[in-house]
Amino acid sequence: MTKHNYILLSLVFSLTYSCYAQKAKTESELKPNESKKTKLAIDTVAEIEKKLAYDFAYQTFTNCDTYEFPELTTENATQRLVKLWKTDKSKVIETCDSYNSAYGKLLEIKISEILTNKTGNKFFRYKATFSKTENIAEIRVYTNSENKFDGIIIFAKWIDKYSEYKEKTKSE
Numbered sequence: 001m002t003k004h005n006y007i008l009l010s011l012v013f014s015l016t017y018s019c020y021a022q023k024a025k026t027e028s029e030l031k032p033n034e035s036k037k038t039k040l041a042i043d044t045v046a047e048i049e050k051k052l053a054y055d056f057a058y059q060t061f062t063n064c065d066t067y068e069f070p071e072l073t074t075e076n077a078t079q080r081l082v083k084l085w086k087t088d089k090s091k092v093i094e095t096c097d098s099y100n101s102a103y104g105k106l107l108e109i110k111i112s113e114i115l116t117n118k119t120g121n122k123f124f125r126y127k128a129t130f131s132k133t134e135n136i137a138e139i140r141v142y143t144n145s146e147n148k149f150d151g152i153i154i155f156a157k158w159i160d161k162y163s164e165y166k167e168k169t170k171s172e
Contacts, residue, residue, distance in 0.1 A: 103137070
């Protein structure tokens, strides 16, 4: 991974996923099957849930150049994500600027997979294409058991097998 992509991904991860990761238990704290993800048939998930997750992902990345981000309230997102979205706006804008220069405009996203865990959280995985890269990227939208947005993350390259995001420490 190039240094630029690493910096970009680190910014996106730290701004959005950190909100999700703070709530989650560490792998060692989980009971054996609590962290296990189950793949859901896409057509079994309510259309409104799929539409809301799609719109959140699409609007977040297509509006990066205008900085008009989706409205997040405690009605549609976790309190931590709402706070992050509002208080770290300058970091979100900085991330968008880096993202725009590396990836370009979002051209298309398609739902590829929806996973759930034992607590009812959902993990929406989208394949995304951008104007400045030939790689298919991955955009993930996380929702909690109340179907509130809990995080959003982008990976530079799509990988078929789901893997947990592991935030790097400063020493790595």
